[in-house]
Amino acid sequence: MELLKEKILREGRVLRGDILKVDSFLNHQLDIELLNEVGREFKKRFQDKDVTKILTIEASGIAVAVIAAQYFNVPVIFAKKTESKTLDADVYEGNVYSYTKAQQYKIRVSKKYIDKGDNILIIDDFLANGQAILGLKEIIDAAGANLSGVGIVIEKGFQQGGGLLRKAGINIESLAIIDSLGEDEIVFRNN
Amino acid sequence: MELLKEKILREGRVLRGDILKVDSFLNHQLDIELLNEVGREFKKRFQDKDVTKILTIEASGIAVAVIAAQYFNVPVIFAKKTESKTLDADVYEGNVYSYTKAQQYKIRVSKKYIDKGDNILIIDDFLANGQAILGLKEIIDAAGANLSGVGIVIEKGFQQGGGLLRKAGINIESLAIIDSLGEDEIVFRNN
Numbered sequence: 412m413e414l415l416k417e418k419i420l421r422e423g424r425v426l427r428g429d430i431l432k433v434d435s436f437l438n439h440q441l442d443i444e445l446l447n448e449v450g451r452e453f454k455k456r457f458q459d460k461d462v463t464k465i466l467t468i469e470a471s472g473i474a475v476a477v478i479a480a481q482y483f484n485v486p487v488i489f490a491k492k493t494e495s496k497t498l499d500a501d502v503y504e505g506n507v508y509s510y511t512k513a514q515q516y517k518i519r520v521s522k523k524y525i526d527k528g529d530n531i532l533i534i535d536d537f538l539a540n541g542q543a544i545l546g547l548k549e550i551i552d553a554a555g556a557n558l559s560g561v562g563i564v565i566e567k568g569f570q571q572g573g574g575l576l577r578k579a580g581i582n583i584e585s586l587a588i589i590d591s592l593g594e595d596e597i598v599f600r601n602n
Numbered sequence: 603m604e605l606l607k608e609k610i611l612r613e614g615r616v617l618r619g620d621i622l623k624v625d626s627f628l629n630h631q632l633d634i635e636l637l638n639e640v641g642r643e644f645k646k647r648f649q650d651k652d653v654t655k656i657l658t659i660e661a662s663g664i665a666v667a668v669i670a671a672q673y674f675n676v677p678v679i680f681a682k683k684t685e686s687k688t689l690d691a692d693v694y695e696g697n698v699y700s701y702t703k704a705q706q707y708k709i710r711v712s713k714k715y716i717d718k719g720d721n722i723l724i725i726d727d728f729l730a731n732g733q734a735i736l737g738l739k740e741i742i743d744a745a746g747a748n749l750s751g752v753g754i755v756i757e758k759g760f761q762q763g764g765g766l767l768r769k770a771g772i773n774i775e776s777l778a779i780i781d782s783l784g785e786d787e788i789v790f791r792n793n
Contacts, residue, residue: 434690440715441664441678443671470660470680473632477665480634487632487665499625524631 412452412586416599418445419565425592429567437536437564438471443478449586450479453534453562456584457483460559462532464488464525466551468518468543475564476534483532488525490518490547499523503553505546518546525554538563538585541572548581560584567592568600603643603777607790609636610756616783620758628727628755629662634669640777641670644725644753647775648674651750653723655679655716657742659709659734666755667725674723679716681709681738690714694744696737709737716745729754729776732763739772751775758783759791 424432436442462483467476468490476487490505502519509516525531531551533544544561551558558581566573566585569592576583588600615623627633653674658667659681667678681696693710700707716722722742724735735752742749749772757764757776760783767774779791 434712435714439679439682439712441668441671441680443668443675443677446668447672469662470664473661473664474668474678474680477632477634477637477668480632481638484634486634488630489632489661489665491630521625521630523626 412449414445414448415564415587418442419587419589420597423597425594425597429569429592431565431567431589431592431597433565437475441474446475446478449475449564450482452586453479453532453584454482457532457560457562460532461530462559463529464531465534466490466520466525466531466547467534468492468547472535475536479534479562486524488520490520490550492516492518494519503550505549505553507546508540508542510540510542518543518550520550520554522554525551525556527555529554529556530559531556532559533561534563535561536564538566538572538576538583539570541575544572544576544581562586565589603640605636605639606755606778609633610778610780611788614788616785616788620760620783622756622758622780622783622788624756628666632665637666637669640666640755641673643777644670644723644775645673648723648751648753651723652721653750654720655722656725657681657711657716657722657738658725659683659738663726666727670725670753677715679711681711681741683707683709685710694741696740696744698737699731699733701731701733709734709741711741711745713745716742716747718746720745720747721750722747723750724752725754726752727755729757729763729767729774730761732766735763735767735772753777756780 422435499521560582563585566588568588568590591598613626690712751773754776757779759779759781782789
């Protein structure tokens, strides 16, 4: 998606070699017009899927997911990272390993909101190690629902997640795939 | 807002006297059509304010804020509750006291995204004790920006936040104010 790549080149900043800061438009300040273009593009790429629900994970996946949901006319569910007094006791759990924090944590979705027949589109802002997506897939599998695909705004193509998930047969659409990150250069994969 | 009140009566559940569960449409599963009506209503109520940015707090405020932002044509900024490697070192901080957890925590916004001249509309899903709003106001004040108003989806009118903030001269618009919560009855304030 050209508009997104241009935005990354213009506003993204690279820290310590492998961190891409895009907090001017994607995960702190949110550029709503751009998110609308992102949502429209996801709809185009998944238009042949009969998506019934969009699943994401708090917090920064929520913005992308809700804007995209307007193009699919479906509800969004966001998996919770923390136990909450307002979350049902009856939940599907997924396990996510965080490389940054070197620890595993659980994500949860109430059983009420995913049904057997659901075709779920996962949407998230970043794909790096793919662990969050695997945790969400665990939840979808436990519910007996169908994973229609995964829509990612920015994939770090130099990390293992994309390869791992594609090898597992998951249909991933990343709107920008970065093959290498340097202080002065961001190289995109042609996709 | 009648549509919202009807939804609360139909789908809300009351737990242990003072907890209102609305996770079927507002803070776990998200009803995008309803959020669009909520966004439209906020625009109506704040139409005379020259809002330049919407500020919210992760996580469940994000969904309401981004949908509403489409009616204001402004960016959203969400304050972060945790320190993040992708957040700038140069931040405005607010203090939020959590009655539930009986402890204070900090919320942060990068200094880059709030300017002196900004007219900020705060949007959040719930108003109970008002502590989150006070923390966000601290950030706006520190930036020398102007707080144009506060848009709340559901206010627990039987808790102190609404009174506290109105007494401080803050312009709050709550789309549903609940005066009392019981297992079998939810009483709304006429507003």
